[in-house]
Amino acid sequence: MKIIESIMENINYVGAIALFLIGLHTVVTHRNLIKRVLGVNIMGTGVLLFFTSIGNVAGGEPPIFIPGSVPGIFVNPLPSVFILTGIVVVVSITVYSLSLVVRIHEAYGTIDQQEITEMIKEEEYHD
């Protein structure tokens, strides 16, 4: 029971690491190029979730200062700022790699890694 309790307490970290690993597995093993791009996205989500959950303070309020109010415990805003940058970065990488997939599809007529590898090997053989 203790194990389950500690997992429940740290469910954010467990989830983040699970997402990271699922994403890594998808990038490394899948043949479909678009699924690999998705894998990178999932990996990124895992890391970003990890980063934001570090900044969370139990019972904390959003770090917005309203004149006249008594400030309570604030959530650490810095990781959220990092994450905004991180999201932009992951989006731009996704756009770039998807555009590459479009070009690959134009050139080879398929987005299956294995078929592309076979085509490249055949071309090299004829060289």
Place this chain on the structure above:
Amino acid sequence: MIDQLPIINMIMFLVLALAIPFLRKVSFRLTLILGFVVLGLVTVSSVFILTDVMASGPILYRLGGHERLIGIELEVDLIAALISLFILGLALVIYIYSTGDATEGIEEREYARYYILFFILMFSLFGMVYANDLFNNYVFMEIMSITTCSIISIKRKKDTYTSAFRYVMLNEIGSLSFLFGVALLYMATGFTNITLLQQALSTLWPAYSANVIIALGFMLVGLGIKAAIFPFHIWLPDAHASAPSTSSAILSGIVIKIYLFVMIKVLFKVFGLRILDDLNISAALIAIGSLGMIFGSLFAIAQKDIKRLLGYSSIAQVGYIVLGIGLFSELGLAASVFHIFSHGMMKSALFLSVGIVVFQTKRRKIADFAGLGQQLPLSMGVFGIAALAMIGLPLTSGFISKLTLGVAALDHNQGYLIVIVILSSLLGVIYYLPILVSAFLKRIPEDAARPHLEKVPRPMIAAIVILALAIIVFGVFPNWILDIIEQAVATLGLPA
């Protein structure tokens, strides 16, 4: 004023990159001249920075004047100043070369785009060298991933797309691992600023050992993928072989070196010797470096395509640098930094001279190099000088870096490493010498069909001749640069 120069350098690159699209209507020559002016100005200001840093210590600059805890900080210490000058030197030579024939395989209307990418890449390189903040390093890393992959895939050929795709996927795994490491360190300490992290980690290390160990592992793997350190090298040969020659030179000469520089920064400035010694990272780095030196060379022997051969040779050379870092001594690190410089020059010279050969003969198989020495004496001559320097012949910069590395290994009581260095050099002889022999000594019959040669633009020749001269100058007079490097390395607090 002088403390504003680092940020001015970066802004100049960024503004130029953003200005190029607006220059489309006017002559392309103007873009080239502007690029030259900016590179020149940045060189002048970097020389100023170097002299100032040598005289009065590191330059600190805080963006927006915010304090360290929440702000972005740039720090230029002596190593950073040196590395930025090295980047500029190589970039200038590659730029001169690229003005001759922007690069094989790029369509004329893409030239302007190539230079946009080039200057954004320079911006991110400088950002990574200057940034004193791990999260900023990550952001610049990602800018660099996109630009480096784009200067590969800008060539409209089938194989560039697949190799750029593989490169971008592995790059992304690398940067996300690095970011995970940064997050773990932030969890333990609450800082991403390198100076603050170092202070915090030295006291927190026993209490948060799990975080620190996992973070170190993630960061080393991430940087290892990006720097093509041996077990993570699979993207490199494809990416180098299919890219245009100038892009290959940038990738192999500058980009992977900067990741190694960030690795030096992470190891010695963030974690510090005590943690590294407790975890025995030294042995791991030495083992990885030695394996890379041997296996990179072994793979290179089997190659038929000249650019793939050069790519595998880069993996072996990265092994030397990792080995030097892994010795954890001042002389070892000095050898690594010197090899970063000398390998940057040698590999760029090789890629650019091969680029001229490919430009003139339209062939790139190693077998086609037979007899080329008589037809193309200048470019094959530069290729020969650079190849001999890679093997480590005296009077070239390659010899000095291997000698320094050997001496450092002896100082560290690890004489057996010299055997590995020599073995790797001998393997280098096996794959470089046959090319030279068949190019210069093989007699081709008079009536044999010779490849049709195209005329070479002058800037291309000038660029490779400058590189060849630099290799020899660094080999004959290494002391002035080694002195500065040793002075720079001394600030990291390693044992002598």
